[in-house]
Amino acid sequence: MKTPVSHITILLSILFCLPLISLAQGYQVNLQGQAQQGMASAGTAFIQDAASVFYNPGGMSFLDKSQVIGGVTPTISNGLFTEAETGEYGRTTSPVGTPFAAYGVYKLSDSSKLSFGLGVYTPFGSTVEWEEGWAGRFAVTRLQLMSIFVQPTLSYKLTDAIGVGAGFVYSYGKVNLQKDLPLQFQNGEYGSVELDGTGSGFGFNAGIYFEPVKWLSAGFTYRSQVNMNLNKGMSTFTVPSSLEENFPSGNFTSSLPLPSIVTLGFSFKPNEKLTIALDINHVGWVAYDTLAFDYEVNTESLEDTKSPRNYENTFAFRLGAQYDFTEKTAARAGISYGISPVSNGYVTPETPDANRVSYTVGFGYAIKERLKLDASLLYTQVTRTDKNIETNLEGTFKVIAFAPGLSISYLFK
Amino acid sequence: MMKMKRHIMFLVLIIIASSCKPKKVEVPATLGDIDVTSTVAIGGNSFAGYSDDALHLEGQEYSIPSIILDRMEESNQFNPFTLPYLSSSSNGINLNGDSKLILGYKTDCNNETSLSPIRKAVSGNVDDLNNWVYGTDGPFFNLSIPNLKFQELNDVGLGNPANGIGNYNPWFSRIASDQANSSILSDAVALNPTFLFLSIGQDDITDFAKSGTTGTALPSSVDFFNDLQEVATAFPNTQGVISIIPNVLLTPYFNTIPYNGLTLEADQAVTINNVFNPIGISFNVGDNGFLIEDLSEPFGVRKMVEGELVLLSIPLDSVKCFGMGSIVPIPDRYILTLDEITALNQTLFQYNNEISSYAATYNYALVDATAIYLSLQSGIVYNGVSISTEFVSGGAFSMDGLNLNPIGNALFANQYIKAINDKYNARIPLAPVTNYPGVYFP
Numbered sequence: 104m105k106t107p108v109s110h111i112t113i114l115l116s117i118l119f120c121l122p123l124i125s126l127a128q129g130y131q132v133n134l135q136g137q138a139q140q141g142m143a144s145a146g147t148a149f150i151q152d153a154a155s156v157f158y159n160p161g162g163m164s165f166l167d168k169s170q171v172i173g174g175v176t177p178t179i180s181n182g183l184f185t186e187a188e189t190g191e192y193g194r195t196t197s198p199v200g201t202p203f204a205a206y207g208v209y210k211l212s213d214s215s216k217l218s219f220g221l222g223v224y225t226p227f228g229s230t231v232e233w234e235e236g237w238a239g240r241f242a243v244t245r246l247q248l249m250s251i252f253v254q255p256t257l258s259y260k261l262t263d264a265i266g267v268g269a270g271f272v273y274s275y276g277k278v279n280l281q282k283d284l285p286l287q288f289q290n291g292e293y294g295s296v297e298l299d300g301t302g303s304g305f306g307f308n309a310g311i312y313f314e315p316v317k318w319l320s321a322g323f324t325y326r327s328q329v330n331m332n333l334n335k336g337m338s339t340f341t342v343p344s345s346l347e348e349n350f351p352s353g354n355f356t357s358s359l360p361l362p363s364i365v366t367l368g369f370s371f372k373p374n375e376k377l378t379i380a381l382d383i384n385h386v387g388w389v390a391y392d393t394l395a396f397d398y399e400v401n402t403e404s405l406e407d408t409k410s411p412r413n414y415e416n417t418f419a420f421r422l423g424a425q426y427d428f429t430e431k432t433a434a435r436a437g438i439s440y441g442i443s444p445v446s447n448g449y450v451t452p453e454t455p456d457a458n459r460v461s462y463t464v465g466f467g468y469a470i471k472e473r474l475k476l477d478a479s480l481l482y483t484q485v486t487r488t489d490k491n492i493e494t495n496l497e498g499t500f501k502v503i504a505f506a507p508g509l510s511i512s513y514l515f516k
Numbered sequence: 517m518m519k520m521k522r523h524i525m526f527l528v529l530i531i532i533a534s535s536c537k538p539k540k541v542e543v544p545a546t547l548g549d550i551d552v553t554s555t556v557a558i559g560g561n562s563f564a565g566y567s568d569d570a571l572h573l574e575g576q577e578y579s580i581p582s583i584i585l586d587r588m589e590e591s592n593q594f595n596p597f598t599l600p601y602l603s604s605s606s607n608g609i610n611l612n613g614d615s616k617l618i619l620g621y622k623t624d625c626n627n628e629t630s631l632s633p634i635r636k637a638v639s640g641n642v643d644d645l646n647n648w649v650y651g652t653d654g655p656f657f658n659l660s661i662p663n664l665k666f667q668e669l670n671d672v673g674l675g676n677p678a679n680g681i682g683n684y685n686p687w688f689s690r691i692a693s694d695q696a697n698s699s700i701l702s703d704a705v706a707l708n709p710t711f712l713f714l715s716i717g718q719d720d721i722t723d724f725a726k727s728g729t730t731g732t733a734l735p736s737s738v739d740f741f742n743d744l745q746e747v748a749t750a751f752p753n754t755q756g757v758i759s760i761i762p763n764v765l766l767t768p769y770f771n772t773i774p775y776n777g778l779t780l781e782a783d784q785a786v787t788i789n790n791v792f793n794p795i796g797i798s799f800n801v802g803d804n805g806f807l808i809e810d811l812s813e814p815f816g817v818r819k820m821v822e823g824e825l826v827l828l829s830i831p832l833d834s835v836k837c838f839g840m841g842s843i844v845p846i847p848d849r850y851i852l853t854l855d856e857i858t859a860l861n862q863t864l865f866q867y868n869n870e871i872s873s874y875a876a877t878y879n880y881a882l883v884d885a886t887a888i889y890l891s892l893q894s895g896i897v898y899n900g901v902s903i904s905t906e907f908v909s910g911g912a913f914s915m916d917g918l919n920l921n922p923i924g925n926a927l928f929a930n931q932y933i934k935a936i937n938d939k940y941n942a943r944i945p946l947a948p949v950t951n952y953p954g955v956y957f958p
Binding site for chain 2: 345501
């Protein structure tokens with residue numbers, strides 16, 4: 104029974120939870136499957152569903168049936184910046200992020216050793232929007248980063264204990280960066296610039312799955328770095344008319360590396376109902392060294408920019424558990440710890456990053472024999488105090504994020 | 517059961533909603549040992565808000581003391597003082613009757629149009645200048661006036677128009693409690709100050725420098741010492757803050773036009789050399805030092821050398837089209853020579869020594885203004901904004917190139933706040949510099 108009250112409460116809570124900054128380290132988003140998300144995104148050695156296309160292509164061939172799954176994880180986050188010496192505050196007003204993931208696995212027959220898979224998912228991206236007039240407005244007022252990976256995949260079960268698989272990744276991305284320029288119109292308003300572009304890149308995702316006994320398995324995956332190249336970006340400058348010649352709108356090029364991720368995973372089944380999974384990620388963030396913008400037309404005022412980022416390679420540890428109450432229902436919980444790739448002096452308001460603990464819970468329910476619902480909820484909180492060496496913006500970023508997600512899956516006969 | 521469920525759902529949503537927004541951590545501003553019963557400011561241009569070569573409302577609102585007091589207000593322990601504001605419609609006014617300078621377009625003698633400071637209106641609001649605002653809005657706790665001469669601090673009748681033009685300060689006339697019988701110091705004493713903001717000597721140095729040191733010679737450092745003593749005697753038990761005089765020679769007024777801005781083509785060099793080679797002066801193709809007056813030279817002229825300064829007041833059309841600086845020497849009033857610079861710096865050094873010892877003797881907080889100008893000279897980045905002493909593009913100076921704009925004043929005010937916090941165990945938050953107005957472009 105629906106009542107107006109419950110609608111209003113939902114609406115209110117959404118209004119309170121004004122939205123997002125990237126949920127995981129850097130601009131990486133670890134939301135690729137609800138069953139795995141419920142377990143802190145550990146899924147390299149625990150093959151549950153078609154999301155294995157992403158989590159471990161090697162384990163994909165261990166799935167019994169052809170199947171499809173699709174889900175979405177609205178991410179809601181709130182950021183607060185407190186400037187160190189002035190005590191001034193600024194909040195984010197970011198929209199709800201909608202990372203999604205959809206996968207399909209096809210087997211010629213249930214006993215077939217070869218399986219085909221296809222995944223479409225969004226492993227990197229976020230939209231950060233800061234309130235008008237905030238202290239860091241000359242660094243960023245809004246950054247939208249979106250990437251979609253399409254991954255056709257093959258997996259082969261070498262023996263009853265070992266499976267290998269690999270997928271080719273095509274990625275398409277979109278970047279939109281807006282910031283104020285310290286050039287005032289006669290009415291005191293500031294000028295601004297919008298950099299907008301799309302790009303694409305290639306990579307691969309390969310994995311091995313090893314299941315020597317029923318109660319223990321291991322997995323190893325390598326997801327390659329993908330370089331997103333923006334070749335025909337468009338810059339639009341809004342400046343006082345006397346300065347228009349100095350800031351010509353036009354094309355620019357840039358690139359953004361989406362780092363490689365190496366994962367080692369284990370999964371352990373102490374009894375029939377309980378599964379414990381651990382994933383260790385090593386993320387090659389060192390690739391994000393510089394954020395450069397190369398403008399096609401340069402002027403004395405508009406030079407190419409090279410902003411140092413100097414990200415460092417990092418680890419993340421993900422521990423999750425699943426308990427199967429009945430054949431139809433499962434409950435999940437997880438905790439992860441991610442080390443920030445951002446060194447002191449390099450924290451920016453686009454990705455105010457820090458070491459972080461994330462907590463997750465999840466629930467799975469089979470509505471019918473072949474139809475299953477999975478839900479998850481992630482919560483994380485970040486606090487980082489820094490002074491950026493490029494902009495000298497100094498203060499404390501606090502971010503609280505929630506990501507409730509839902510997916511539906513169907514098993515074919 | 518259904519109702520129960522709904523209540524639980526409501527509760528959960530409330531918890532989510534309230535826990536998903538980071539909490540502000542309030543660090544309360546405090547005034548420490550400062551006695552704010554009666555805060556009084558005495559200073560010149562920068563304290564009165566004189567900028568863009570005029571007194572105008574925006575300048576007043578963002579004068580250095582206004583910004584500091586605005587930040588002190590964060591403590592909620594304090595009521596800011598009233599200011600002798602001009603009328604809000606004011607285009608500003610200066611002693612020549614001009615309006616303030618704004619950035620606009622100017623066409624030069626070569627018919628080239630470019631961005632340049634121009635007057636906002638044909639004339640300034642003269643009524644504002646002649647209005648005795650004390651009668652309606654006084655008393656004012658900011659007793660700062662543009663063009664303050666430190667030797668006039670104790671002059672009774674400084675604001676008396678009856679003394680005749682040149683013998684009184686019209687800015688003080690506006691705010692004096694009694695035009696004929698009060699002085700800046702006596703008006704300040706009447707306010708029983710418990711905390712003083714002092715900025716003395718800056719306008720004296722500035723005025724002398726912008727005359728190309730052709731104006732009335734600066735008083736000696738002994739005079740300066742004596743006048744500071746008068747201040748000390750007037751306020752024997754007052755807390756306060758005093759600022760070192762920043763070096764005006766670092767402002768855009770003296771650094772926008774290069775000493776070697778005379779660029780010659782081959783044929784031009786030949787023509788000029790034909791005239792000047794006979795008296796031992798030669799010019800090259802390319803950049804040359806301007807030709808200037810110098811009476812110590814045998815023929816009364818010479819080329820400028822590195823380190824010498826051209827003033828922003830120089831008539832640029834004369835330079836561009838009528839041979840000033842090449843065939844016609846630049847008059848001394850537009851130039852600071854190395855000797856003049858040395859002498860000026862020496863006086864500045866002596867004054868500043870007196871200020872430092874005043875602060876030490878009377879236990880005032882001391883503001884290191886030199887550091888601010890020096891850091892601006894090499895350029896700083898504040899929250900992603902580059903700020904420097906460059907004219908217009910540097911963003912810190914007003915359109916007169918001498919006085920700071922609100923952004924520059926905020927940087928300066930922060931230096932005061934740091935000194936005050938340090939001395940009086942206070943925690944006054946700094947001013948968010950980039951929230952203040954800068955240069956308005958057409």
